[in-house]
Amino acid sequence: MLxxxxxxxxxxxxxLDRERILGLYxxxxxxRRTEEQLARxxxxxxxxxxxxxxxxxxxxxxxxxxxxxxEDVVFSTHRGHGHALAKGVPPRExxxxxxxxxxxxxxxxxxxxxxxxPEVGLMGTTGIVGPNILQATxxxxxxxxxxxxxxxxxxxxxxxxxxxxxxxxxxxxxxxxLPVVFVCENNLYATEVSFEYATRNTDVAERxxxxxxxxxxxxxxxxxxxxxxxxxAVARARAGHGPTLLECRTYRxxxxxxxxxxxxYRTTDEIAAWKGRDPITSLRExxxxxxxxxxxxxxxxxxxxxxxxxxxLAFAVASPFPGPETATLHIYSDHx
Numbered sequence: 001m002l003x004x005x006x007x008x009x010x011x012x013x014x015x016l017d018r019e020r021i022l023g024l025y026x027x028x029x030x031x032r033r034t035e036e037q038l039a040r041x042x043x044x045x046x047x048x049x050x051x052x053x054x055x056x057x058x059x060x061x062x063x064x065x066x067x068x069x070x071e072d073v074v075f076s077t078h079r080g081h082g083h084a085l086a087k088g089v090p091p092r093e094x095x096x097x098x099x100x101x102x103x104x105x106x107x108x109x110x111x112x113x114x115x116x117x118p119e120v121g122l123m124g125t126t127g128i129v130g131p132n133i134l135q136a137t138x139x140x141x142x143x144x145x146x147x148x149x150x151x152x153x154x155x156x157x158x159x160x161x162x163x164x165x166x167x168x169x170x171x172x173x174x175x176x177x178l179p180v181v182f183v184c185e186n187n188l189y190a191t192e193v194s195f196e197y198a199t200r201n202t203d204v205a206e207r208x209x210x211x212x213x214x215x216x217x218x219x220x221x222x223x224x225x226x227x228x229x230x231x232x233a234v235a236r237a238r239a240g241h242g243p244t245l246l247e248c249r250t251y252r253x254x255x256x257x258x259x260x261x262x263x264x265y266r267t268t269d270e271i272a273a274w275k276g277r278d279p280i281t282s283l284r285e286x287x288x289x290x291x292x293x294x295x296x297x298x299x300x301x302x303x304x305x306x307x308x309x310x311x312x313l314a315f316a317v318a319s320p321f322p323g324p325e326t327a328t329l330h331i332y333s334d335h336x
Contacts, residue, residue, distance in 0.1 A: 016224065018297075021287050024066060024223050026301045028058040028280050031082045033309045034091045035254075038081070038098055041313070042258040047098050049111040050127075054082030056221075056253035059279035060185050061086035063226025064153060064246075067234040072151045073121045073139050075132035078113045079185075079252070080125030083155055088120035091312035101319035107330065108322045129190075130165035132156060133182065137169040140178035140243070151237045153181045159190025161204055170245065174211040177242035181233045184247045185220065191256045192265040205247040213243050220248030221279045251277075 035053040042051040054061070057079075065074070065086035076083040084094055089105050097104025098112050105117045113127035123139065126132055136154025143150045160166055161184060173180045184204045188195050195202055208215025216233070218225040226248055233244035251274040255262045262271070287293045 016227075018293050021283065022293055022297055022301065024062055024227065025280065025283050025287075025298060026305065027062040027066070027086055028223060028283070029301060029305045030091065030308070031058045031061065031085050032280060033305050034085060034094060034312065035081060037309050037313055038095065039254065039258055041095075041099070041316075046317075047112070047258075048100050049113075050078075051098060051112045051258040052079040052081075052256065053254050053258065054079055054252070056274065056278070057185055057187060057250045058082055059223035059226050059283075060183065060220050060248045060250055061155070063223045063248075064155075064181070064183055064230040064234075066227055067230050068121065068151065068153065070120055072153070073123045073136075074153045074155065075123050075136045075139070076115070076125040076155050077129075077132060077157060077160075077185075078125065078127045079157070080113070080115055080155075084115045084117065084122050084125065087117075087122045089115065089117045089122055091309055092315045093117070095312045095316040096319050099316040099319070100321060101316055102322045102326075103315070103319040107326075109330065130156065130160045130163035133160065133163075133165045133169035136180050136182070137173045137178060140173055140180035140237075141176065143179050144176065144240075149179070149238050149240075151179050151181065151234055153183060155183045155185060157190060158184060158186040158188065158195045158204065159193070159198070160184075161207065162199055170208075170211050170213070170243070173243040174213045177240065179237035179240065180243040181230065181237055182243060182245045183230075184245065186247055186249050187220075187252050189252075189256070189266065192261075194265070203247075205245060208245040211245075213245060215245045215247070217247040217249065220250030221274075221277045221282065223279055223283055 031054055035055050039053055041047050061082040074083055074087050081094055093105040097106050100108045102108050105115055113125055115125045133154045133156055136152045139152035186204055205215035205217035216229050218229045229246055233246055236244055253275050284298050288295055
């Protein structure tokens with residue numbers, strides 16, 4: 001098992017400046033605290049429908065989205081809150097959406113698995129496994145036809161790589177040199193089925209060789225490692241040199257979805273071991289040990305994010321539900 005703290009410390013030696021490191025930390029804490037509040041709200045009966053949290057995987061969304069412009073696009077999964085927040089959707093809008101409120105990013109109609117905010121480049125999360133890979137490829141094709149330098153990113157889990165959409169999307173992006181970054185968040189389980197059981201070849205990055213594109217495996221609990229790999233992949237795509245497949249090996253430390261069992265298909269020792277490799281703690285401790293930033297800097301961020309999430313909760317609770325008269329809105333495009 002990799003020692004994430006050692007990996008992060010090594011990456012920190014690469015010389016990223018203090019402000020960038022604090023920025024990455026802030027984005028990860030923003031996701032973590034928002035998700036923890038959503039889990040509590042679900043347990044309190046305030047969230048209708050499903051609630052798939054991103055706790056433990058924050059380094060992936062943050063490390064990748066740090067290199068994206070507002071106009072770059074992201075296609076996400078059922079576990080998409082972290083991608084939404086990292087791409088710029090405010091906590092208020094994410095929380096209100098899960099509460100089913102009209103002020104949510106999808107106007108209360110999407111919930112946990114259907115977050116949509118095209119104004120910041122979030123082109124949707126989906127509860128169906130695999131189609132976002134094809135959507136990301138399609139966006140990349142559009143950008144190439146328009147001679148744009150925009151980049152498309154498709155996030156997906158290990159379960160999706162055995163889906164035909166994976167082959168079709170990656171193959172098309174490869175033969176047409178599309179500006180796409182494919183990000184596999186390999187958290188070892190597709191719901192409760194282990195990746196080792198579901199496939200003979202568990203090395204996702206190695207599969208890129210079959211398509212003639214770069215395949216890079218990184219420690220997905222090391223935000224610095226993800227940041228550096230994503231920097232190269234995004235730059236390659238933006239320069240017109242084609243797609244990259246990133247495999248970020250990580251772990252969700254909460255159940256597949258709130259209300260489901262946490263163990264049984266995985267041991268408590270395994271969960272505890274991965275909690276010990278927490279990406280947020282690793283970055284904080286590594287930076288402090290190297291005098292890049294002080295504990296007070298991180299404490300100030302923690303305090304600020306706590307206030308933001310508290311405000312988001314109050315906003316979600318106070319917001320109205322969509323009125324019955326709006327039931328037929330947002331079904332058809334208003335543009336001919």
